[in-house]
Amino acid sequence: MGFLNFHKDTFKHGIHPPESKDETNALPIRQFPFAPVIILPMAQHIGAPSEIIVREGQQVHRGELLAKAGGYVSVPMHAPVSGIIRKIGNVPTISGKMSPGIFLEAFPSSTQEVLEGKPIDPNTATPEEILQGIQDAGIVGLGGAAFPTHVKLKIPEGKKCETLILNGIECEPYLTTDHRVMLEQEKDIFKGIHYLLKATGAQNAIIGIEANKQDAADHLAKHLPKELPLSIKVLPVKYPQGAEKMLITSLLQKEVPSKSFPIEVGVVVVNVATAAEIGRLLPHGRGIQERVITITGPGVKKKGNYLIPVGTPLRFVLEHVGVEEEISEVYMGGPMMGVAVSNLDISIVKGTSGILVFTRKDVNQSSKIYPCIKCGACVDACPILLNPSKLGILAKFEAYDEMASDYHLMDCFECGSCTYVCPSHIPLVQYFRLAKRVVRKREAEKKVESHA
Amino acid sequence: MLKKTLDISSSPHIYKGRSTDDIMKNVVWALLPVVFFASYSFGLNALLVIFTATLACVLTEHLLCKLSKKETTVNDYSAVITGLLLGLTLPPSFPLWMAFVGGVIGIALGKYIFGGLGYNVFNPALVARAVLQAAFPVAITTWHPAFLPDRFTNISRSIFTWPFMQPQFDAISGATPLSAFKFDGITASTAELAFGQISGSTGETCAVIIALGGLYLIARNMMSWRIPVAVLLSAFVLSGALYLMDSALYPSPFFMLFSGGLMLGAVFMATDMVSSPITPVGLWIYGGIIGILTIVIRIWSGLPEGVMYSILLANAISPHIDTLVKHRVYGTTKKIKAT
Ligand code: SF4
Ligand code: SF4
Numbered sequence: 001m002g003f004l005n006f007h008k009d010t011f012k013h014g015i016h017p018p019e020s021k022d023e024t025n026a027l028p029i030r031q032f033p034f035a036p037v038i039i040l041p042m043a044q045h046i047g048a049p050s051e052i053i054v055r056e057g058q059q060v061h062r063g064e065l066l067a068k069a070g071g072y073v074s075v076p077m078h079a080p081v082s083g084i085i086r087k088i089g090n091v092p093t094i095s096g097k098m099s100p101g102i103f104l105e106a107f108p109s110s111t112q113e114v115l116e117g118k119p120i121d122p123n124t125a126t127p128e129e130i131l132q133g134i135q136d137a138g139i140v141g142l143g144g145a146a147f148p149t150h151v152k153l154k155i156p157e158g159k160k161c162e163t164l165i166l167n168g169i170e171c172e173p174y175l176t177t178d179h180r181v182m183l184e185q186e187k188d189i190f191k192g193i194h195y196l197l198k199a200t201g202a203q204n205a206i207i208g209i210e211a212n213k214q215d216a217a218d219h220l221a222k223h224l225p226k227e228l229p230l231s232i233k234v235l236p237v238k239y240p241q242g243a244e245k246m247l248i249t250s251l252l253q254k255e256v257p258s259k260s261f262p263i264e265v266g267v268v269v270v271n272v273a274t275a276a277e278i279g280r281l282l283p284h285g286r287g288i289q290e291r292v293i294t295i296t297g298p299g300v301k302k303k304g305n306y307l308i309p310v311g312t313p314l315r316f317v318l319e320h321v322g323v324e325e326e327i328s329e330v331y332m333g334g335p336m337m338g339v340a341v342s343n344l345d346i347s348i349v350k351g352t353s354g355i356l357v358f359t360r361k362d363v364n365q366s367s368k369i370y371p372c373i374k375c376g377a378c379v380d381a382c383p384i385l386l387n388p389s390k391l392g393i394l395a396k397f398e399a400y401d402e403m404a405s406d407y408h409l410m411d412c413f414e415c416g417s418c419t420y421v422c423p424s425h426i427p428l429v430q431y432f433r434l435a436k437r438v439v440r441k442r443e444a445e446k447k448v449e450s451h452a
Numbered sequence: 453m454l455k456k457t458l459d460i461s462s463s464p465h466i467y468k469g470r471s472t473d474d475i476m477k478n479v480v481w482a483l484l485p486v487v488f489f490a491s492y493s494f495g496l497n498a499l500l501v502i503f504t505a506t507l508a509c510v511l512t513e514h515l516l517c518k519l520s521k522k523e524t525t526v527n528d529y530s531a532v533i534t535g536l537l538l539g540l541t542l543p544p545s546f547p548l549w550m551a552f553v554g555g556v557i558g559i560a561l562g563k564y565i566f567g568g569l570g571y572n573v574f575n576p577a578l579v580a581r582a583v584l585q586a587a588f589p590v591a592i593t594t595w596h597p598a599f600l601p602d603r604f605t606n607i608s609r610s611i612f613t614w615p616f617m618q619p620q621f622d623a624i625s626g627a628t629p630l631s632a633f634k635f636d637g638i639t640a641s642t643a644e645l646a647f648g649q650i651s652g653s654t655g656e657t658c659a660v661i662i663a664l665g666g667l668y669l670i671a672r673n674m675m676s677w678r679i680p681v682a683v684l685l686s687a688f689v690l691s692g693a694l695y696l697m698d699s700a701l702y703p704s705p706f707f708m709l710f711s712g713g714l715m716l717g718a719v720f721m722a723t724d725m726v727s728s729p730i731t732p733v734g735l736w737i738y739g740g741i742i743g744i745l746t747i748v749i750r751i752w753s754g755l756p757e758g759v760m761y762s763i764l765l766a767n768a769i770s771p772h773i774d775t776l777v778k779h780r781v782y783g784t785t786k787k788i789k790a791t
Contacts, residue, residue, distance in 0.1 A: 012782070017466055159460025173466065245783065258783035329459050340460035356465075363459065370472040370528060376676070376730045384782040389730055390791045406788070408781045416464035423472045424570075430462040 011249040014238040015417045017173050017336065019212055024296050025176040029184055032290075033320065034081050034106045038311035040066065041091045044349035045140040046147045047073030052102060056307050058085045063115035063286055066102055075138045075148050077102075078287030080309035082110040092346050094332055094339055104311065117285025122194045130199040130282070137281040138288045138350070143167060143178075143242070143271035144333050145350030149278070153199050153268060162266035164202035164286070166193065166275055168171045168209040168216065169242035172334025172395070175354040177294045180305045181273045187221045189272055191279030193228060200268050204229040206274065208251050210237045239336060240415040244269045246383050251443035258411050268327060273353075291350060299327040299357030308348050315344040316357065328363045331356040337418045350429040370424035378418035378428065384411050388418035388428045395431035404439045411437070467757035473568075475528035475674045483536045483720065489661050490654040492545035494669040495603025497596075497611055500655040504548045505580075506535030508555025516564050518611040530569050534558050537577035537720060540655025541596050541713060541760070542584070545608035550588050551616040573705035574767040575724045578760050585760075591619055595628050628652045629713045631756040652712065659715040666719035675723050678732060682739020683718035684709060685747075690747045702751065714746060727740060730791065734773045742766045 007354030043049040048070035056062060060079045067077040083106040091101030120133040135150040155161050166189070170178040182189065193205050209232065210219045218236050224230060235241060235250050245256045247269060254265045262269055277288055289309060296303045308317065314330070331338035332352050348355075377386035386408055394403045403409040409432065418428045483633075486589035491499040513531035517524040538554050561575030561583070563569065585592050598606065613619040629652070655662070692705040708714070722728065722742050729738050742762045748757025771791070778787035 015468075017468075057460040059724070106600075153580075211668045246642050249782075254784045259782065260783075327458070329461060329465065331463075333466055335463075337463050338465065340458075340464065340465070342458060342460045344458070358465065363461070367467060367471070368473075371568065373472055374728070374730045375475070375725045376732075377732055380732075385779065386781060387730070387791055408784070408788070411781060411783065414463075420464050420466065421468050423470050423475055425467065425471060427462055429464065433462075 004368050006338060009250060010236055010238060011241065011383055013201040013238065013381055013383060013417070014246070014443040015420055017239055017420060018297075019237070020173045020335075021176050021179070021212065024174075024294055024303050024305055025213075026180050027176075027180075027329060029180050029292050029305045029307055032306045032308040032312065032317070034112070034309060035312045035316040037253075037313070038081055038083070038104040038106065039091050039099040039101060039313055039345075040077060040080075040104065040311040041093050041099040041347065041349065042067055042070075042077065043093060043097075044146065044310075044351065046077075046145065047071065047151075049099060050074060050077045052088060052100065054085050054088075054102070056085050056088055058086060060203050061106070061115050062110070064115075065287065065291060066104075069135060069160050073148055073151050074364045075135055075140055075150075076287065078138055078289055079104060079446040080289040080311050081106040083107050083233065084113055085170055086216060092343055094341060094346050095348075102315075114284075114286060114289070116129045117287070119285045120195075120282045122191070122198050122282075125198070127199045127201065130195050133168060133197075133282050133285070134199070137234040137278070137286065138282070139274060139277055140212055140350050141336070142273040142277065142291060142350065142353065144337070144351055144353050146349070149270065149274055152270070153196070155200060155263060155268075157262045160266055161200040161202045161263060161268050162204075163198055163252065163268075164193070164196055165247060165267055165269045166205060166207040166272050167242060167244070167247055167269050168207050168213070168272040169247055170213070171210060171239045171242040172336055172338070172354070173238070173239075174356055175294045175334050176296075176297050176305055177292045177353050178272050179213050179216055180294075181276050182213065183219050184400055185276045185280070186220055188276040188279035189220070190223070190225050190230075191283070192275030192277070192278070193230060195278050195282055196268075196270055196275060197228070202268065204231070206230070206251055207232045208241075208247050210241060210325055211235065212237050224395060238416065240383060243383070243413060243415060245413075248333065253351070258408070284335070286366050288350060291352070293348065293352055294354040295321050295357075296354065297331075297358055298362050299324045299330075299359045310348060310350055312348045313344075314341065314346050314348065314355070317348065318344065318357070323357055326359040326361070327357050328360040329358045336420065337414065367425040372424055372426060373424060376395075376420040377423065381421045382414065383417065384408070384413065386412060387423075388432075391435075392428045392431055393429075395435050400438045400443070403435055407433055409439065456639050470674075473528045476533060478669060478672060479720070480529055480536065480676050482668050482749050483533065483540075485661050486540060486655050486658070486716075487536060489592065490540060490544075490660045493598040493603075494596075494615040494654055497544040497603070498606075499728065500548060500607070500611060501542050501546050501551050501654055503715070504534060505539035505542065505549040505555045506532060508552040509535030509538070509559050512556045512559040513564075516560065517705030519631055525569060528569060530563075531559055533562070534576045534580075537575075537655075537716075538580050540716060541577065541581045541653050543592060544654050545594065545596050545610045547588075547591060547613040547619045548611055549613065550584060550591060553587075554584045557583050570725055570726055574764055575721050575727050578721060578764050578767075581760055582764060593631075594619075596761050598652075608767060614631075618673045628656075628712065628756065629707075629771075632752065647666050655716055656713045659710045662715045662719050666723075669723075676725075676728070676735055678735040679728060679739045680735050683743040684714070686740040686743030687714060687718075687747050688743075690744050691751075694747075694751070708747060712757045713715060713749075713759040717746075717763055718740070718742070720760075722763050722766070724767075727770060727778075729770045729774045731777045733777045734770070737773050737776075738770055741769075 050067035090098040558580030562579030693706040745762035
């Protein structure tokens with residue numbers, strides 16, 4: 001096997017963008033005010049949209065169920081605020097598509113006490129009960145992917161989970177959400193890990209943290225409960241170490257086979273903020289109503305880490321923190337993989353880990369595109385060990401099938417490292433995203449044909 | 453109040469902030485000391501030759517862009533590099549009109565017909581130099597010594613030869629160390645070679661300054677260190693082995709390393725990114741081929757110098773070198789072709 005000669009403690013290749021975390025990593029998490037109207041899209045996770053069970057004009061209590069899961073790969077949605085359902089209709093989402101959604105007007109005078117549900121005891125509950133509890137709480141991956149957590153935790157028939165990895169890497173520049181959660185919510189994280197170990201049957205758990213969050217690692221180590229089979233591992237800083245596959249390689253020196261999930265090597269990876277949410281909600285049988293978000297970037301006046309209700313309109317958020325005159329681009333997520341927002345009328349969703357505002361002068365406008373000069377920088381950057389230069393050339397000729405069959409296009413997870421280093425400013429990831437979409441579509445069509 | 457329209461762009465939203473023209477500019481910076489030293493040791497002659505070649509390259513690039521109604525690509529600095537490199541491979545008293553023709557050929561034939569920057573198969577400066585060698589075999593092998601006392605006041609007559617006229621070379625012309633060895637069996641001392649106390653092409657003389665320029669680019673991560681190391685190492689090992697076998701017949705490996713255009717070729721010409729392989733293993737193979745071929749040509753062929761032909765040949769096969777290289781993608785066990 002070629003899995004032997006690894007450098008210890010890290011994955012191959014990767015990049016070192018400026019971290020840009022200094023402005024927010026020391027700021028404690030602060031509660032954000034309630035917006036007058038909360039707008040909740042039902043499609044804010046991967047999978048089927050939630051199904052609305054309330055009607056217009058109905059009064060709801062904070063934490064009350066508004067929509068139920070639309071299937072197994074789906075989660076329910078809870079009221080982030082006490083108020084009245086003003087309208088049910090289509091709402092804009094970041095992808096540009098409209099989604100069914102709820103307009104919830106907050107009661108200004110409400111105490112905003114949260115409704116309690118059926119508590120789940122980690123010591124007595126079965127794995128199935130815990131998974132059900134996680135789904136009922138509406139929990140999705142808070143690292144950004146927003147994949148329903150209970151689906152990820154379900155160990156397939158015949159597989160065994162040996163190690164549970166808690167992802168505290170937060171390798172995206174600017175973001176300090178997980179950093180603050182680790183510093184301030186250690187009890188919730190440990191409680192969450194207790195549930196997660198029970199649900200997956202894993203024998204041990206490791207929290208992976210990058211060296212630029214040594215204080216968080218020390219803090220967790222100091223409060224580590226003795227009864228948990230849990231260790232903390234500090235890794236050298238490198239992007240994209242927070243990607244599941246890279247993190248597994250860094251921690252366990254194992255590679256996840258192409259086209260498969262971590263469980264193939266006996267691992268399940270959960271983000272630390274997701275674990276904290278599980279530890280906080282399940283003992284009370286509550287649903288998720290808010291999340292920690294880093295709001296930062298050169299265009300923001302009051303930078304910080306805020307606890308913001310899900311469904312808060314982006315416009316309200318930016319007006320509250322204040323932005324510079326010259327704002328040019330707003331991103332949901334980090335600067336490497338985050339998505340540019342075209343419309344301030346979209347809302348904060350469960351998967352929003354950061355809001356980044358760049359002004360005109362921060363946006364790389366002078367980046368003139370040159371031809372590929374075969375400098376090899378992209379080859380040295382790609383953590384999947386692809387040849388982005390070659391893929392880029394093939395993409396220009398629209399040779400998508402060849403890209404997939406001969407050069408492993410589908411293994412690209414769009415981390416952006418190749419584009420980041422390319423001196424010719426070739427938008428490689430953009431090409432690959434498009435190419436992957438075309439290949440997926442063609443494959444789906446082929447399947448339909450062979451069935452017909 | 454918040455503005456209504458926002459710009460959107462595809463991720464990533466930050467960049468390393470080093471662009472292709474930055475890299476090219478830095479190569480020019482690294483070449484400038486070599487140009488200065490050439491002008492210092494060969495005087496006005498060298499300066500004129502290098503300047504003319506560079507001017508020809510830049511003008512040609514600009515004109516060709518204009519003719520094909522494209523935005524000019526002069527400001528990516530690649531034409532300047534081609535011009536400087538070409539000038540540095542020519543003898544100091546080379547007729548200027550020939551140097552000009554060389555510059556035009558380098559850009560037009562060496563780069564433009566392939567599709568411009570990024571598409572050239574060969575190093576354009578070497579294409580120009582090869583064509584000049586074939587067209588003007590006498591002029592391109594007529595050297596004159598370095599450090600002539602009147603070098604800053606006197607310009608060789610040959611420089612101003614009218615186009616298509618037979619150049620008149622000055623009485624004092626010197627043999628390069630390589631041809632002296634090849635045809636008369638004399639080897640120059642390593643120190644003389646390393647500090648450029650010899651005759652040769654304008655830029656083929658001071659190996660130390662060339663190496664420093666290379667180190668600068670390597671330190672700034674703008675050049676592959678593997679290529680010069682592979683070229684010099686393979687040349688050193690092969691010539692060293694020969695020297696150990698018979699030190700009377702073969703020159704010392706240090707002589708081989710520091711004489712002729714090997715240093716300039718290894719550091720500034722073989723490293724042209726576009727015409728060299730992209731995979732690390734490919735770079736080693738490519739450099740090794742250049743080093744070994746250079747020694748083979750120098751010792752066993754009728755030519756005194758072999759760097760140029762070695763690099764051109766390696767340029768031609770560099771895409772195939774990459775194709776031979778196999779590598780493994782993350783999460784797979786089978787090796788696939790790299791390019
Ligand atoms: S975006 Fe894809 S090709 Fe580019 S570095 Fe990341 S995984 Fe590799
Ligand atoms: S980084 Fe850009 S210019 Fe360099 S080889 Fe890759 S695609 Fe080509």
